[in-house]
Amino acid sequence: MLVTFWGTRGSISTPGRTTEKYGGNTPCVTIESEGTRIILDAGTGIRNLGIELVREAESGKEPLEIHLLLSHTHWDHIQGLPFFLPAYLKDTKVTIYGSPKKERFLASVLKRQMDYEYFPVSMSALTADIRIQEMSEENLRLGPIEIEWEEQVFHPGGSVRYRISAHGKKVVYATDVELDLIFDRDKPSEEKEAAARDYLQFVHGADLLIADGMFGEEEYPARVGWGHASIPAVIEAATKAKVKQLAVFHHDPQHSDKYLDDLWVKYRTRCLADPHSMDLFWAREGLTLAV
Amino acid sequence: MSKKDKISEDSKPLDITEKIPRERFANMVPVAQRAYLEIAGSQEKDGIFELSERAVVIGRSTECDIQLGVQNVSRNHARVAFHNEEYLIEDLESTNGVFVNGIKVVKCVLRNNDQIEIGGVKLVFNEEKRLHKK
Numbered sequence: 308m309l310v311t312f313w314g315t316r317g318s319i320s321t322p323g324r325t326t327e328k329y330g331g332n333t334p335c336v337t338i339e340s341e342g343t344r345i346i347l348d349a350g351t352g353i354r355n356l357g358i359e360l361v362r363e364a365e366s367g368k369e370p371l372e373i374h375l376l377l378s379h380t381h382w383d384h385i386q387g388l389p390f391f392l393p394a395y396l397k398d399t400k401v402t403i404y405g406s407p408k409k410e411r412f413l414a415s416v417l418k419r420q421m422d423y424e425y426f427p428v429s430m431s432a433l434t435a436d437i438r439i440q441e442m443s444e445e446n447l448r449l450g451p452i453e454i455e456w457e458e459q460v461f462h463p464g465g466s467v468r469y470r471i472s473a474h475g476k477k478v479v480y481a482t483d484v485e486l487d488l489i490f491d492r493d494k495p496s497e498e499k500e501a502a503a504r505d506y507l508q509f510v511h512g513a514d515l516l517i518a519d520g521m522f523g524e525e526e527y528p529a530r531v532g533w534g535h536a537s538i539p540a541v542i543e544a545a546t547k548a549k550v551k552q553l554a555v556f557h558h559d560p561q562h563s564d565k566y567l568d569d570l571w572v573k574y575r576t577r578c579l580a581d582p583h584s585m586d587l588f589w590a591r592e593g594l595t596l597a598v
Numbered sequence: 599m600s601k602k603d604k605i606s607e608d609s610k611p612l613d614i615t616e617k618i619p620r621e622r623f624a625n626m627v628p629v630a631q632r633a634y635l636e637i638a639g640s641q642e643k644d645g646i647f648e649l650s651e652r653a654v655v656i657g658r659s660t661e662c663d664i665q666l667g668v669q670n671v672s673r674n675h676a677r678v679a680f681h682n683e684e685y686l687i688e689d690l691e692s693t694n695g696v697f698v699n700g701i702k703v704v705k706c707v708l709r710n711n712d713q714i715e716i717g718g719v720k721l722v723f724n725e726e727k728r729l730h731k732k
Contacts, residue, residue, distance in 0.1 A: 309704060328709040575700075588700070593684070593707030 308452075308473050308598045309339045310515060314352020315590040317521050317535065317557035318383050328564040330592025333383035334482060334557060336517060340473040343450030346375045347469065347480045347517075349403075352592065353387035361392045370398035374449055376456075377405040378482055379466040380416045388417065389426050399435040406467045407441035408458060414439040442467070457509055459484040460502060462534035470509060476598050479510045479550075482519040482557050486536040486544050487527060510548045514598045517590065518545065520555035523570055538574055545585060552598075554590040629727045633685055635664065635678065638713070638720035653679035655690070656716060670694050671717030678708070685723065687714060694718075 314320075314332030321331040333350030346353065364371050371393050378384055393399045405413040417439060421430045430437070447454040455470040461484050468481035489502045510516050520541040522530055527537035538555060545553045555574075558567060571589050578584040635656075637645040647654070647664050654663035657675040666675070672692035679686050685708045689696040697715040698706045708714075708723040715721075 311705075586701075593686070593705075594698075594701070594703060595705040596702065597704050 308471070308476055308478060309337075309595055310478060310517075310598055311337045311339075311595040312352075312554075312556075312590045312592055313337065313356045314348075314350040314387070315556055315558055315592055316350075316383075316560060317519070319560050320351045320383075321560045325563040325565070328591060329558055329562075329567050329589060332592060333386065334378075335387060336480065338452070338471050338478055340451045343452050344374070345449060345452060345454070345471065346373065348378055348384045348482075349375055349386070349388040349391065350383050351387040351390075354390040354392075357387075357390070357392035357394075361396065364393070364396065364399070371396065371400070373399065373401045375401060375403045376454065376467075376469055376480075377403065377413070378468070378480070379406065379462070379464060380413070381464065381483070384483075385417065385420060389421055389428065394433045394435045394437065397434045401435050401437045403437065403439045404442055404447070405439075406458060406465065407443070408465060413441055455509075457505060459506075460498075461485040461488050468509060470513070476514045477512065478515045478517070478598055479513040480517045481506075481510060482517065483534060484519060484536060485532070485534050486519075486540040487531070490540060490544060506544065507548045510545065510550060513548070513550045515552045515554060515596075516545050516548075516550045517554045517556050519557040521557050521559045526559070538570065542574060542578065542587065550585050552586040552588075554588055556590040558589070629729060631683075631725065631727050633708075633723065633725040635714070636722045636724060638722055649678060649680070649685060651680040653677055657690070657692075658717075666716065666719050668717055668719055671719060675716050684708070685725070692717070 313335040315330050316333050320333050323331065332352035334348040335350045335352030335356060336347040337356060338345050338347070346356065360371055373393060394401055403417065418430045420426070421428060423429065442456050451473045453472045456467050459466045459468050459481070466483040468479065471478045471480070489499055489506060491499060518541045519536045520538040521535035522537045524537050524539050535557065541555060542553065567589055575587050578587045633649040635647045635649060655674055655677050656662060656664040656666060657673050658666060658668065658671045659673040662674065674690045675692040676690055676696045677688045679688065686705060687696060687698065687708055688705045689703065694717045695702045697703065698712055710723065710725050712723045713720060714723060
């Protein structure tokens with residue numbers, strides 16, 4: 308599987324000189340295997356992906372068939388959708404998947420983002436064949452890729468994590484979840500214990516875990532309840548779950564490249580001290596790796 | 599003469615400030631972008647390769663644009679191409695892989711000061727932007 312990061316920033320896009328290394332676009336990741344491609348989240352990073360996909364379509368390949376899986380519908384995860392060029396191509400098929408647990412249906416949430424008051428083009432005016440599908444109990448199979456999912460509760464409004472498997476390899480995309488609360492030793496509860504068990508089981512043995520690690524340990528105490536994890540909490544959970552490679556993702560908009568570099572050196576040095584530890588890196592825009 | 603004195607001298611007469619036409623600033627906008635791959639620790643000039651908009655292949659083969667005569671480097675190991683006004687490094691299915699800042703990559707957009715490792719050879723990507731001299 309090839310994993311590409313098109314947007315790695317959390318909350319809001321952060322263009323500018325100080326964020327060009329890790330990138331300023333909000334979440335969007337693609338996973339490809341044998342010509343089947345899935346997209347995880349439609350943050351502002353999906354705009355550049357769309358440009359590349361249109362180039363591919365124009366170079367004479369078959370019409371685009373796009374599968375977009377949403378972790379949830381907070382702005383930073385859907386705001387690129389109106390700027391996704393393939394949605395304006397007549398022959399393109401786009402299927403958007405998301406949680407069935409939304410109080411308002413997924414289709415309605417996405418359509419309202421394109422109400423005339425917010426955006427000049429309505430969703431019904433998009434020329435691609437767009438289908439919006441809530442995830443069902445059954446796993447989703449797309450070509451060689453199998454997709455499993457679970458709801459995550461420790462984020463305002465909830466979110467969904469996905470496990471993508473192909474050819475015996477597993478990539479888990481688990482962003483926007485406050486692991487510090489799930490693995491909270493000071494205030495344990497049955498709900499937290501169950502959530503911790505489910506999380507560890509879901510990510511166990513992942514070849515790559517793409518995980519929300521928005522805050523450094525010094526920052527987290529002032530951000531409890533925001534629905535995002537601290538970096539040490541992610542590292543600890545991933546280590547417990549015997550993850551092989553961890554991509555810290557959903558970078559805080561306040562974190563410059565220099566600050567992220569400093570955090571990376573600090574936590575990677577700790578990881579390298581353990582010879583059995585996983586490979587740890589900070590997700591950055593424009594990076595493709597093989598799993 | 600101090601810098602301050604020099605400025606005062608050049609600015610005479612003091613009761614008049616010259617108005618600068620906007621067109622003069624317009625000539626300053628175009629930027630020349632230059633990028634280099636530098637073999638880390640190399641003291642020689644031939645350890646620095648200037649990149650252009652033409653893709654270059656790095657490898658052990660004598661056919662390569664950047665030849666690295668090291669056994670752990672594949673014959674055609676990696677390509678650096680100019681794509682969307684950025685430099686992109688791509689592994690050409692090499693035996694030992696391409697690493698950017700310690701991460702094994704298939705492809706990666708390069709940023710200033712990225713450290714690349716190819717078959718044990720370390721290279722640094724540097725870029726600079728300057729005003730065109732007219």
